[in-house]
Amino acid sequence: MARTASLSGFPEWLPEERLVELHVLDTLRKVFELHGFASIETRAVETVGQLLRKGEIDKEVYGLSRLQDDDADSSEAGKAGKADPHALALHFDLTVPFARYVVENAGYLAFPFRRYQIQKVWRGERPQEGRAREFTQADIDVVGDGELPFRYDVEIALVIAEALSALPIPDFRLRINNRKLAEGFYRGIGLDDTAGVLRSIDKLEKIGAAKVAELLKSELGASDDQAQAALNLAGIRTEDTSFVAQVRALGVTNDLLEEGLNELEQVIEAAVQRAPGKVVADLSIARGLDYYTGTVVETVLVGHEQLGSICSGGRYDALASKGNRKFPGVGLSIGVTRLVSRILSQDLAKASRSVPTAVLVTLTTDESWGAAQDVASQLRSRGIATEVAAKAEKFGKQIKFADRRGIPFVWFTDDDGKHQVKDIRSGEQADADPATWMPPSEDLKVQVTTALEAAAAQPA
Amino acid sequence: MARTASLSGFPEWLPEERLVELHVLDTLRKVFELHGFASIETRAVETVGQLLRKGEIDKEVYGLSRLQDDDADSSEAGKAGKADPHALALHFDLTVPFARYVVENAGYLAFPFRRYQIQKVWRGERPQEGRAREFTQADIDVVGDGELPFRYDVEIALVIAEALSALPIPDFRLRINNRKLAEGFYRGIGLDDTAGVLRSIDKLEKIGAAKVAELLKSELGASDDQAQAALNLAGIRTEDTSFVAQVRALGVTNDLLEEGLNELEQVIEAAVQRAPGKVVADLSIARGLDYYTGTVVETVLVGHEQLGSICSGGRYDALASKGNRKFPGVGLSIGVTRLVSRILSQDLAKASRSVPTAVLVTLTTDESWGAAQDVASQLRSRGIATEVAAKAEKFGKQIKFADRRGIPFVWFTDDDGKHQVKDIRSGEQADADPATWMPPSEDLKVQVTTALEAAAAQPA
Missing domain, CATH: 3.40.50.800 (Anticodon-binding domain)
Structure with missing residues (x-):
C-alpha cells in the first residue's frame, strides 16, 4: 500500500497484497461452507427500479448506458436516469439482489435457504479511509419461506464470530441489539415515531448524548424524561445477559420490549458460551436501514473503532415477498475491502512470499x-x-x-x-x-x- | 438451466449450478498457481480513454454515471459519453486493464511477470447462445520488461492445455497460427495490406473460400493467383510439424515467414510431446484484434464448434509501454461463462449434491x-x-x-x-x-x- 489508487476510491492490490486478500476470502469461504452455506453470485447489474425499491440511497448508485447506443429497440440499455426504472445500474450491496434472486428462484430453492455471496459492489460516494467506490462484501444469510425460526439469528452471529476469528485481524466485538427491544421501549415511554428515535440514537457516537437529547426534543417532541429514558436505554452495554435486569430497572413495560429482551438474551447467552469475549449486548446500536425488524449487529475492530463497522446486518422479516408469500431472513455482511485495506495499510499481516511458486x-x-x-x-x-x-x-x-x-x-x-x-x-x-x-x-x-x-x- | 435469465444476457446460476462453476474456477486457479502464476484483480472500471485506446469496439462498452450527480466538482463521475475520455466505463476484457496495471505498477513487479486474473467483464452486445453481456474470463499472461523470450509462447499453450484438460468438458483443440508466418507469406506474394488480408481470412469459416477470394480481389486488389495462394495457406492444418513442409511447398520465400514458421514449429513440436492430440497448427486462424504480433490461438470444443472459441489469445509485442519502455506479453483467455453455460445446458457435468453440507x-x-x-x-x-x-x-x-x-x-x-x-x-x-x-x-x-x-x- 505504498501506492495510491490511480482512480480514487477504486483500490487495486499488488500480487503480494492480493495473496492476503485471497487468504481472507478463502478463509471466509471455508468457514461458511463448513456451516452448510451454499455459494451463489448474482449479476452485478440490476434495474434502477429494483435497486431503489427501498428508497433513500439513489445518490450512491452508478447507472449504466451503452456508450454508443444506436439501437432504437434496446430498451433495457436506455439512458440511465432516476426517471426510468428499467434502466440498468450496478448493485450497491448484496442484500437487495439476493432478495430478488430468492423471489425469482423460489421454486428451485430448498428453504430455509442458506447462502454465502462474495462479490464486488459499487457506490458513487466520496471516497475516504475505509470507504471505497468499488469494494468486496462477503454476506451470509438464511432465508425462510413464510417463517424462519429465531434460532437462525443466534446461529448467524456464531458463524460470523467463528469466521472473523479465523482471519488475520485484531480482536473484534460484535455489538448486538434488537429492534423490537428498542421499539417496545420507546413505545412504552410514549415515543411512537420509532424510526425517528432510531435515527437520532444512531448519531450517538458522532454527536454525543446532549445533542441527541436536543434532537429528540426538537424533532420528535420528546419531553426531558422521555429523552433521558431513551438515552438511558442506549447507554446499556453488557458482555453477558445482565442487560436484561438493567433494562427492567428502567421500569418500562411493553410486550414488544419483552419479546426483544427475550430474543437478545438468547443470542447473548449462546455467545457467552460459544464465542466468549466476542459479543456484547449494546443497546445503542440502531442501524440506519428501515428493513431490520429484530436482531441488529455492528462489529468493531478493537483499537480500530474509527474504521467503522466491519460487519453489519440483522433480521429482516419482510425484505422479499411474492404475492402473499413472505421470505423472512437474517444475515450479516463483512466489509472485506475495508478489512483488507486496514490489514495492508497497517502491516497487520503479510504473505510469506509474493508468488505461489515454491x-x-x-x-x-x-x-x-x-x-x-x-x-x-x-x-x-x-x-x-x-x-x-x-x-x-x-x-x-x-x-x-x-x-x-x-x-x-x-x-x-x-x-x-x-x-x-x-x-x-x-x-x-x-x-x-x-x-x-x-x-x-x-x-x-x-x-x-x-x-x-x-x-x-x-x-x- | 431450466430457467431463463430475468435480464437477457446476464446469466445467474442456481446453487447446484454454481457448484459446477466453482469447480471450474477452483481447477483453473489450482493449475495456474502450480505453474507459478500470481493472482491479481483490476477494478471493474476504467476510463473511457483507456478502454478505447485501441479503437473500434466502442459500441460494446457500458459507460457509468451517478444516477443523481449533483456534485459539480465530481469530474470523474461526469456523463459517460464518447466525447469524454475521463468518464468511467466497465471493462470489456481483462487484457486492456492488465496492460494499464503493468504500466502503473512496473516499479513493484518482478519481470517476466506471470499473472492469472479471473473476473467478470461486460459487453453491451446483443445476447445470443454463447454470448452474454456479463461473463467471467480467466486469463493467464506473462509480460516482460523490454523483451520476452519466445519460450513463453510455448509454455502458455501447454499450461492452458493442462488447465482445460482438468475441466469437466468435452475434448478440445487449440488451433494455433502465427501472425509473422501469415504476414511474411502475404508480403512474399505481394499483398502488403496484411491487416486487410487477415480480416478477410478471418471470415473463412463464416462465408467460405469462394467469397473470401472475392473479397481479396475486390477490396484488396489481389490477383487470382494471389487470392488462391492466400487461400492455400489458410487451408493448411496439421497435428504435427508437417505444416512447415506444406508451406514451403507453396514456394514463397520471405524472412518474416521463416521466423513465423520457426516459432510455430517450436510450439507444435512441444505440444506433440507434452499435450498430444490437444493442439493443431491451423493456418486459417487470424484473430481480429490488431495487437497480436506472433502466436495466435483459438480453441474449439470438439463436437461444439458452433459455440465459438472457448479460449483465445496470443503474443502482443507492444500492448503496453511507458515512455521508451516496452512490455511485450503473451497470454490466453478462457471464456468461463461460455464453457459453464454449455456444461449446464447440455448436462455435460453435475455436482454430486446441491449444498456443501455433508x-x-x-x-x-x-x-x-x-x-x-x-x-x-x-x-x-x-x-x-x-x-x-x-x-x-x-x-x-x-x-x-x-x-x-x-x-x-x-x-x-x-x-x-x-x-x-x-x-x-x-x-x-x-x-x-x-x-x-x-x-x-x-x-x-x-x-x-x-x-x-x-x-x-x-x-x-
Missing part, C-alpha cells in the same frame, strides 16, 4: 527445457508450485531471478542427470529426487501470518 | 441445540460441513429436510448421549463417535463429475 527449475542448456519441464511436472503432481527458467543463463543469474521473484527453492539437474535443490534463503544445497522431494510444509504454499504470529516465530 | 445434526429437544452444536463443531474440525436443525421436529420431518436439501447424512444423539449416523440414501444407520467418524471420501466434499464419469461409475 521452486524454480534452472536450465543448464537451452535444450534441457523439456527435461526441466519433466522435473517440474513431477513436482507439480505433488502440489508443489513450480516454474521453469526460460533461458539457460548463468546459474547466478537464474538464482537471482528466483530471489527477485521471492521463490525459495532452486532446482539443478547436471549433465549426468543428478538432481540438487538449493534453499536460496539459507544457501543450503542437497541431493533431491524429483519423484519424492518435498519442501518443508511451511514453504509448500504461501502462508499469511499476522504481525503477532511472525514475532512469536522469530528466534529470540 | 451432515445434518438433528435435535431431540429444543434444549439439545447446544449439545448438537458441540457435535457439529467436532465434525467441522475435521473438515466435515455440518448443519444443525433449528427445531426439534419429528425425526421424519428432520430427515425429510435433509433429503430436500440434498444432505447425505443425518446425525442422532439420544438422551443417553449415544450417537448414530444414518446415510439417508441407503437407509443404513450405525453407531458413530463425533470425535472420529468420517464420511466416505467421495461424500466429504461436493464432487463434480462429467456425464461420462458418472456413467462409468454406475454399476452394470
Whole structure:
C-alpha cells in the first residue's frame, strides 16, 4: 500500500497484497461452507427500479448506458436516469439482489435457504479511509419461506464470530441489539415515531448524548424524561445477559420490549458460551436501514473503532415477498475491502512470499527445457508450485531471478542427470529426487501470518 | 438451466449450478498457481480513454454515471459519453486493464511477470447462445520488461492445455497460427495490406473460400493467383510439424515467414510431446484484434464448434509501454461463462449434491441445540460441513429436510448421549463417535463429475 489508487476510491492490490486478500476470502469461504452455506453470485447489474425499491440511497448508485447506443429497440440499455426504472445500474450491496434472486428462484430453492455471496459492489460516494467506490462484501444469510425460526439469528452471529476469528485481524466485538427491544421501549415511554428515535440514537457516537437529547426534543417532541429514558436505554452495554435486569430497572413495560429482551438474551447467552469475549449486548446500536425488524449487529475492530463497522446486518422479516408469500431472513455482511485495506495499510499481516511458486527449475542448456519441464511436472503432481527458467543463463543469474521473484527453492539437474535443490534463503544445497522431494510444509504454499504470529516465530 | 435469465444476457446460476462453476474456477486457479502464476484483480472500471485506446469496439462498452450527480466538482463521475475520455466505463476484457496495471505498477513487479486474473467483464452486445453481456474470463499472461523470450509462447499453450484438460468438458483443440508466418507469406506474394488480408481470412469459416477470394480481389486488389495462394495457406492444418513442409511447398520465400514458421514449429513440436492430440497448427486462424504480433490461438470444443472459441489469445509485442519502455506479453483467455453455460445446458457435468453440507445434526429437544452444536463443531474440525436443525421436529420431518436439501447424512444423539449416523440414501444407520467418524471420501466434499464419469461409475 505504498501506492495510491490511480482512480480514487477504486483500490487495486499488488500480487503480494492480493495473496492476503485471497487468504481472507478463502478463509471466509471455508468457514461458511463448513456451516452448510451454499455459494451463489448474482449479476452485478440490476434495474434502477429494483435497486431503489427501498428508497433513500439513489445518490450512491452508478447507472449504466451503452456508450454508443444506436439501437432504437434496446430498451433495457436506455439512458440511465432516476426517471426510468428499467434502466440498468450496478448493485450497491448484496442484500437487495439476493432478495430478488430468492423471489425469482423460489421454486428451485430448498428453504430455509442458506447462502454465502462474495462479490464486488459499487457506490458513487466520496471516497475516504475505509470507504471505497468499488469494494468486496462477503454476506451470509438464511432465508425462510413464510417463517424462519429465531434460532437462525443466534446461529448467524456464531458463524460470523467463528469466521472473523479465523482471519488475520485484531480482536473484534460484535455489538448486538434488537429492534423490537428498542421499539417496545420507546413505545412504552410514549415515543411512537420509532424510526425517528432510531435515527437520532444512531448519531450517538458522532454527536454525543446532549445533542441527541436536543434532537429528540426538537424533532420528535420528546419531553426531558422521555429523552433521558431513551438515552438511558442506549447507554446499556453488557458482555453477558445482565442487560436484561438493567433494562427492567428502567421500569418500562411493553410486550414488544419483552419479546426483544427475550430474543437478545438468547443470542447473548449462546455467545457467552460459544464465542466468549466476542459479543456484547449494546443497546445503542440502531442501524440506519428501515428493513431490520429484530436482531441488529455492528462489529468493531478493537483499537480500530474509527474504521467503522466491519460487519453489519440483522433480521429482516419482510425484505422479499411474492404475492402473499413472505421470505423472512437474517444475515450479516463483512466489509472485506475495508478489512483488507486496514490489514495492508497497517502491516497487520503479510504473505510469506509474493508468488505461489515454491521452486524454480534452472536450465543448464537451452535444450534441457523439456527435461526441466519433466522435473517440474513431477513436482507439480505433488502440489508443489513450480516454474521453469526460460533461458539457460548463468546459474547466478537464474538464482537471482528466483530471489527477485521471492521463490525459495532452486532446482539443478547436471549433465549426468543428478538432481540438487538449493534453499536460496539459507544457501543450503542437497541431493533431491524429483519423484519424492518435498519442501518443508511451511514453504509448500504461501502462508499469511499476522504481525503477532511472525514475532512469536522469530528466534529470540 | 431450466430457467431463463430475468435480464437477457446476464446469466445467474442456481446453487447446484454454481457448484459446477466453482469447480471450474477452483481447477483453473489450482493449475495456474502450480505453474507459478500470481493472482491479481483490476477494478471493474476504467476510463473511457483507456478502454478505447485501441479503437473500434466502442459500441460494446457500458459507460457509468451517478444516477443523481449533483456534485459539480465530481469530474470523474461526469456523463459517460464518447466525447469524454475521463468518464468511467466497465471493462470489456481483462487484457486492456492488465496492460494499464503493468504500466502503473512496473516499479513493484518482478519481470517476466506471470499473472492469472479471473473476473467478470461486460459487453453491451446483443445476447445470443454463447454470448452474454456479463461473463467471467480467466486469463493467464506473462509480460516482460523490454523483451520476452519466445519460450513463453510455448509454455502458455501447454499450461492452458493442462488447465482445460482438468475441466469437466468435452475434448478440445487449440488451433494455433502465427501472425509473422501469415504476414511474411502475404508480403512474399505481394499483398502488403496484411491487416486487410487477415480480416478477410478471418471470415473463412463464416462465408467460405469462394467469397473470401472475392473479397481479396475486390477490396484488396489481389490477383487470382494471389487470392488462391492466400487461400492455400489458410487451408493448411496439421497435428504435427508437417505444416512447415506444406508451406514451403507453396514456394514463397520471405524472412518474416521463416521466423513465423520457426516459432510455430517450436510450439507444435512441444505440444506433440507434452499435450498430444490437444493442439493443431491451423493456418486459417487470424484473430481480429490488431495487437497480436506472433502466436495466435483459438480453441474449439470438439463436437461444439458452433459455440465459438472457448479460449483465445496470443503474443502482443507492444500492448503496453511507458515512455521508451516496452512490455511485450503473451497470454490466453478462457471464456468461463461460455464453457459453464454449455456444461449446464447440455448436462455435460453435475455436482454430486446441491449444498456443501455433508451432515445434518438433528435435535431431540429444543434444549439439545447446544449439545448438537458441540457435535457439529467436532465434525467441522475435521473438515466435515455440518448443519444443525433449528427445531426439534419429528425425526421424519428432520430427515425429510435433509433429503430436500440434498444432505447425505443425518446425525442422532439420544438422551443417553449415544450417537448414530444414518446415510439417508441407503437407509443404513450405525453407531458413530463425533470425535472420529468420517464420511466416505467421495461424500466429504461436493464432487463434480462429467456425464461420462458418472456413467462409468454406475454399476452394470
